[in-house]
Amino acid sequence: MVNYFSSDFKLGILGGGQLGKMMLYETRKYDIQTLVLDPSSEAPSRISCDYFEQGDLMEYETVLQFGRKADVLTFEIESINIEALKQLESEGVKTYPSAATLEKIQNKAVQKEFYEQHNLPTAAFKRFPNLELLKSDVNEQKVSLPFVWKSATGGYDGKGVSVIRTEADLANLPDAECIAENLVPFKNELAVIVARNPSGEVRTYPVVEMEFHPTANQVEYVICPARIDNNVAEKARKLAENVSEAFEHVGLLAVEMFQTEDDKILINEVAPRPHNSGHYSIEASYTNQFEQQIRAILDLPLGKTDSKVGGIMVNLVGDENHEGEVLYKNIERIMGMEGVTPHIYGKKITRPFRKMGHVTIVNKDLGEARKIAEEVKNSIQVISKK
Amino acid sequence: MVNYFSSDFKLGILGGGQLGKMMLYETRKYDIQTLVLDPSSEAPSRISCDYFEQGDLMEYETVLQFGRKADVLTFEIESINIEALKQLESEGVKTYPSAATLEKIQNKAVQKEFYEQHNLPTAAFKRFPNLELLKSDVNEQKVSLPFVWKSATGGYDGKGVSVIRTEADLANLPDAECIAENLVPFKNELAVIVARNPSGEVRTYPVVEMEFHPTANQVEYVICPARIDNNVAEKARKLAENVSEAFEHVGLLAVEMFQTEDDKILINEVAPRPHNSGHYSIEASYTNQFEQQIRAILDLPLGKTDSKVGGIMVNLVGDENHEGEVLYKNIERIMGMEGVTPHIYGKKITRPFRKMGHVTIVNKDLGEARKIAEEVKNSIQVISKK
Structure with a gap:
């Protein structure tokens, strides 16, 4: 067994956005050394890692040289140079998820064909x-x-x-x-996060539901657990597990799905990493998705995926009429609401619809959480300073 | 209202140990800029802050110069230069908790006299x-x-x-x-953490109980909620609130207490900061103690202090027969147990009884958590590498 904790072991992370930033809370908790590569000197993950490097994730030589410094390599964004990943794997750098999996997922046409070949239901x-x-x-x-x-x-x-x-x-x-x-008519958009480690241990998180705005075609709330029948939820979890097995995936795989009018489950698409639909887990789950990702890629035992309480996530996106230095208007007001935790990603500049953070609302009563989530949504605004 | 989030606001933290390190998870979550001062270049908080300075916390000039860089100043250890804090307060640097409070607490004789003067029960x-x-x-x-x-x-x-x-x-x-x-004979050693912000909002956490080893005189488990009568718990919370009020405290105050044979509650001592007895809150509470400390000292609304689930904390201290580069033996085994999260503080060298980390066990059933906690305690060992 590798000694990861307070040791010389180094985990490399390609990409330094908010997903990487939230992963770093967990590597700090375990005192695991990290290296981060990102094109921006202002990347949210530039702090909290042991070593930060500014560089292009699509550039073969940059990724190769960076990856050679790591014992295990992972990524928090799909747009990275696959050839460099393959070369690193051939040199013995463990890359999770693997270059082969990422290659299938990076291209949506290849991804869809993969589902067909494996008899996995998709439109x-x-x-x-x-x-x-x-x-x-x-x-x-x-x-x-x-x-x-x-x-x-x-x-x-x-x-x-x-x-x-x-x-x-x-x-x-x-x-x-x-x-x-x-174009498949569907009742619900659902997602399930699957964790799988190199030893083949698999755990799925509960099904989450995306609630859309009644008129604008935009996800307003990610709700866990989804308000659907148990047998539909079981079907969705089992399908997500099958997708993860088919890819021989290592790490987290977020599987987005449609629940059709006649309760069929169809795969929409997958993301081979922590995912927006799993942010609720930081406050609501026994093991949050970022800790689970670390456990999975380091072949540690996977943690319990159940929820302690109901969780709802609201994205904080830049107001459409604002661009400039960010101001989170009324953030104090929402922090006074019960069970509300804002997450601020650390981007200095807001732009229309830019993902700037998210807010989690947890409550033993999911209906209560849903009401508070609406108050949150109606109160906070991501604007620019005057 | 000050704009703390992704702004130029700077929070200074005196001390860079594990308490500071865990506080930094929260400042990162809120993207609040931090400065840390600690005598050791290997301090656990050297990573995750925006600016780290190595320096002596008891040295007047060092603390003064450091404090002048901050908008609000706090500390995670009591042994700091009080005169420098007073000077900084006179210059307009907000210091929470205040120099006056810290001065009363730093000296246990003064602290005890303070309880007498305020008719607060103590031995x-x-x-x-x-x-x-x-x-x-x-x-x-x-x-x-x-x-x-x-x-x-x-x-x-x-x-x-x-x-x-x-x-x-x-x-x-x-x-x-x-x-x-x-020497007061007592049934239980209890603790209550109180949060109070400059606006005077006050919240207490549930009472925790220290369970001692049956023969060795050593705390083995911190258990939340304490397994005591509700009316005793209410009395303990009310007393802790009174202590916080008496100090006109701002920030967290951990109040350690004795429950006597006849169910009187006596104050043992207090700590004006996040506390070992509140570590369970990271996994078990709606608002963990480190986030609550940030909310309190920045005069943000305080978060809900209830627990989502039962929580038990086990300290990870260095084995008495080992000194040298640390190895967490069987950490993988405990990570496979239900609801178990290790926290590794990031100290490279273990020494007999040195606090190296802690483990939290959460479960809806506190009795179940207690059983798992015992398995954790019997499995993990903090030793040195061969």
């Missing part, structure tokens, strides 16, 4: 190497409207995804490899 | 400027055996306290200002 789709071929298929009615367009690469936080209802909608799409996916 | 005692005068009082039977000797200054973690049963026991005591305190 039907067709793959296109470029926009031109998609357009001609639509024109020839080989692809029928409406459908969901997804860019094969580079999409996150809702970017790179569009619902195409008319041929005119095609005009604004970028020319890139993409898929056209059937 | 009867007599104050002595030096050992000689204590000896002559014992000799003349003005102080009767047995009694508890306490050094007025410099004592912590059981140092500076001795039970004197015979005149011969006096021989080993250092010549220092001291008190002789009545």
